[in-house]
Amino acid sequence: MMKTFPLAAALLAAGAVAMAQAATFDGAAQVFRLDGGNTSYVFGVNERGELQQMYWGGRLGAEDRFTAPKPMIGWASFDPSYSTTPQEYAGWGAGLYVEPALKVTFADGNRDLVLHYESHTMTANGVDVVLKDIERPIDVTLHYAMDPASGILARSATIENRGKEPVTVEQAAAAAWALPVGHYTLNYLTGRWAGEWTLTQETLHPGARVIESRRGTTGHQANPWFAIQAGGPSEDASEVWFGALAWSGSWRITVEQDQLDAVRVTGGFNPFDFGYVLHPGEKLDTPVFYGGYSAHGMGGASRLLHHFEIAHILPHRIGTGEDAAPKPRPVIYNSWEATEFNVSEAGQMALAERAAALGVDRFVMDDGWFGQRKDDHAGLGDWYVNPQKFPHGLKPLIDRVHALGMDFGLWVEPEMVNPNSDLYRKHPDWVLNFAGRPRSEERNQLVLNLARPDVKEYVLGFLDKLLTENDIAFLKWDYNRNWSEPGWDQLPAAEQKKVYVAFTENLYSILEELHRRHPKVELESCSGGGGRVDLGILRYADEVWPSDNTDPFDRLSQQYGFTYAYTPQIMMAWVTDSPHWLNKRSTSLTYRLLSSMEGSLGIGADITKWNDEEMATAKRLISAYHQVQRTIVQGDQYRLISPLNGSEFSATQTVNREKSQSVVFLYIHSTQEGRIFPLLKLKGLDPKAEYALTPIEGKAQPDTPTEASGAWWMNHGLQMGGDFRGDFQAAAFRLDKK
Ligand code: DGJ
Numbered sequence: 001m002m003k004t005f006p007l008a009a010a011l012l013a014a015g016a017v018a019m020a021q022a023a024t025f026d027g028a029a030q031v032f033r034l035d036g037g038n039t040s041y042v043f044g045v046n047e048r049g050e051l052q053q054m055y056w057g058g059r060l061g062a063e064d065r066f067t068a069p070k071p072m073i074g075w076a077s078f079d080p081s082y083s084t085t086p087q088e089y090a091g092w093g094a095g096l097y098v099e100p101a102l103k104v105t106f107a108d109g110n111r112d113l114v115l116h117y118e119s120h121t122m123t124a125n126g127v128d129v130v131l132k133d134i135e136r137p138i139d140v141t142l143h144y145a146m147d148p149a150s151g152i153l154a155r156s157a158t159i160e161n162r163g164k165e166p167v168t169v170e171q172a173a174a175a176a177w178a179l180p181v182g183h184y185t186l187n188y189l190t191g192r193w194a195g196e197w198t199l200t201q202e203t204l205h206p207g208a209r210v211i212e213s214r215r216g217t218t219g220h221q222a223n224p225w226f227a228i229q230a231g232g233p234s235e236d237a238s239e240v241w242f243g244a245l246a247w248s249g250s251w252r253i254t255v256e257q258d259q260l261d262a263v264r265v266t267g268g269f270n271p272f273d274f275g276y277v278l279h280p281g282e283k284l285d286t287p288v289f290y291g292g293y294s295a296h297g298m299g300g301a302s303r304l305l306h307h308f309e310i311a312h313i314l315p316h317r318i319g320t321g322e323d324a325a326p327k328p329r330p331v332i333y334n335s336w337e338a339t340e341f342n343v344s345e346a347g348q349m350a351l352a353e354r355a356a357a358l359g360v361d362r363f364v365m366d367d368g369w370f371g372q373r374k375d376d377h378a379g380l381g382d383w384y385v386n387p388q389k390f391p392h393g394l395k396p397l398i399d400r401v402h403a404l405g406m407d408f409g410l411w412v413e414p415e416m417v418n419p420n421s422d423l424y425r426k427h428p429d430w431v432l433n434f435a436g437r438p439r440s441e442e443r444n445q446l447v448l449n450l451a452r453p454d455v456k457e458y459v460l461g462f463l464d465k466l467l468t469e470n471d472i473a474f475l476k477w478d479y480n481r482n483w484s485e486p487g488w489d490q491l492p493a494a495e496q497k498k499v500y501v502a503f504t505e506n507l508y509s510i511l512e513e514l515h516r517r518h519p520k521v522e523l524e525s526c527s528g529g530g531g532r533v534d535l536g537i538l539r540y541a542d543e544v545w546p547s548d549n550t551d552p553f554d555r556l557s558q559q560y561g562f563t564y565a566y567t568p569q570i571m572m573a574w575v576t577d578s579p580h581w582l583n584k585r586s587t588s589l590t591y592r593l594l595s596s597m598e599g600s601l602g603i604g605a606d607i608t609k610w611n612d613e614e615m616a617t618a619k620r621l622i623s624a625y626h627q628v629q630r631t632i633v634q635g636d637q638y639r640l641i642s643p644l645n646g647s648e649f650s651a652t653q654t655v656n657r658e659k660s661q662s663v664v665f666l667y668i669h670s671t672q673e674g675r676i677f678p679l680l681k682l683k684g685l686d687p688k689a690e691y692a693l694t695p696i697e698g699k700a701q702p703d704t705p706t707e708a709s710g711a712w713w714m715n716h717g718l719q720m721g722g723d724f725r726g727d728f729q730a731a732a733f734r735l736d737k738k
Pocket residue numbers: 336366367411478480526527528529545547548
């Protein structure tokens with residue numbers, strides 16, 4: 001079953017209810033407490049009636065009690081207690097100088113909003129708390145749901161206008177998180193097209209650091225994830241508070257250190273150009289902001305997130321319980337780098353023959369198959385099969401792919417239109433635009449206004465038809481530009497900014513409906529690479545395309561950054577041709593394969609040109625990968641040596657949940673001064689168990705026994721022999737419990 005809101009239902013559906021109740025309320029002290037995994041989260045109602053955060057950290061004793069929360073002191077006459085007190089969801093009013101959770105304008109011009117506790121309802125995994133303005137009829141319901149296994153807390157808000165006049169919401173967070181006073185390092189992910197997933201680390205200083213997208217979509221430039229570590233960067237040891245926002249539209253996360261050194265993180269809809277009019281009786285649901293805590297450094301934080309994503313975010317397709325859980329991804333072949341737009345029935349069949357010979361599970365035809373698509377100047381919007389390229393439709397190709405033992409996937413870019421298309425000629429008003437103003441094209445395309453009901457129906461309609469008429473197992477859903485001129489001139493001027501919410505909600509609702517009608521069809525979220533990766537889209541997407549940059553060396557750093565926030569299960573990684581088109585770097589096929597095997601393996605090269613030896617190498621490694629894939633993509637991942645900052649070496653390791661198997665990848669960038677690969681202390685094994693070490697690939701041998709205890713591998717470590725040197729070298733080993 002695909003999981004939908006509300007969150008409590010999502011966690012319920014995933015079987016989380018068997019546990020003791022996650023939330024409790026101490027009526028005498030007016031304190032709420034949520035426990036899960038190794039984490040407790042506590043907040044209460046203070047003497048003024050505000051909802052005040054009290055604790056977020058390691059799990060407390062079951063009998064431990066809190067007394068009623070006391071508001072923080074104000075600082076002289078300049079920082080009132082309303083501003084210094086860490087509120088769970090502060091309205092902008094009454095002298096608030098830190099980031100508000102909610103800012104509104106009432107019809108009479110009043111902009112003062114002070115939210116006080118009103119009531120609450122316990123839910124299966126948490127609690128819903130209703131806040132009300134001290135005078136106006138506006139309600140905010142805060143939803144809390146704690147995952148009993150990981151302690152990751154899902155928070156969101158519903159804002160309701162219960163008055164008789166419209167209210168404009170100008171800023172609405174999903175949640176505000178407060179950390180204990182301390183010295184912290186902030187981690188976040190930044191990038192650009194072909195350069196996504198750069199881990200950025202900086203010391204937190206007084207003031208605000210804003211991480212955001214104003215682009216209408218998630219964006220390559222920053223990802224809606226943060227992790228704040230106590231002290232300096234540490235992979236294993238420090239306390240880490242982290243969060244990820246489930247929203248694929250414009251978003252903002254503000255990390256603030258205030259005058260008294262208190263640290264808060266507030267995130268939700270991006271308030272830039274925002275304005276959502278709530279008519280009497282209407283509600284606005286914010287996205288969900290997930291937050292978690294680990295005492296085991298950045299590694300511990302990402303392992304919690306990875307397992308949480310697999311258990312509670314990613315689509316659970318067919319069946320129930322474990323049967324429906326996300327499976328390791330099929331090894332795919334994708335045609336893009338081989339043929340670009342130049343697809344044809346014969347050409348794709350030739351690639352499919354070769355892919356099947358390699359042991360590939362899924363054949364995906366990329367861009368170029370529809371409308372009058374010869375290059376990126378035409379065709380988007382016209383989703384009929386191009387009759388010159390496929391005179392008999394897609395069926396002969398799909399049948400051939402099936403006969404070769406693979407399933408079939410297809411590329412689409414549903415939210416876009418080329419001005420040179422029948423669709424645009426018929427409906428020029430369907431694109432985002434301001435009437436009478438220029439329409440900026442990027443990649444010769446415009447963005448359809450998916451917020452419009454007729455556009456939504458069109459997109460749902462053509463996709464449904466495509467999936468009904470063809471035996472398609474998988475869609476690669478692309479999105480190759482960001483918004484510009486985001487007008488919606490069918491609505492009254494005051495309502496047009498609703499586009500920021502309605503577009504993304506309609507996208508989700510199309511995906512939901514497609515899933516209902518075609519429950520087996522799987523999906524990849526791609527936006528010119530990693531421009532739309534977030535926990536919102538991942539409720540519908542089984543995998544993502546992290547970057548158009550498929551250079552195997554660059555990918556090591558990108559994959560390293562990616563795994564801070566997202567599981568390798570969804571991290572598609574193709575092996576492509578050498579020298580690489582972007583960096584002109586030449587690498588061996590083995591190196592390319594081992595780089596891609598850190599994630600969910602795919603092949604994206606022109607395999608019609610591969611020689612027998614290359615075919616044999618790839619076939620052997622795809623088969624070896626299939627044997628250990630579940631450990632790699634769903635196990636506990638340890639980032640052993642970072643490839644960042646010009647590192648000579650890098651290494652990652654994964655251990656399956658049973659600790660019966662582990663896989664280690666080692667990479668050399670360029671050996672300098674004859675240095676040998678550092679002694680690699682493995683992690684996460686059972687110290688008492690015996691493990692046998694077997695090379696998956698790589699000529700280099702270890703300079704250690706090949707059978708030893710978990711204690712040996714973790715304390716003594718794996719030492720590579722001196723022949724493991726050179727440029728762009730790679731080796732991989734599996735350890736199996738005896
Ligand atoms: C951008 C994607 O990231 C590529 O993989 C490819 O699908 C192209 N679009 C096709 O236009």
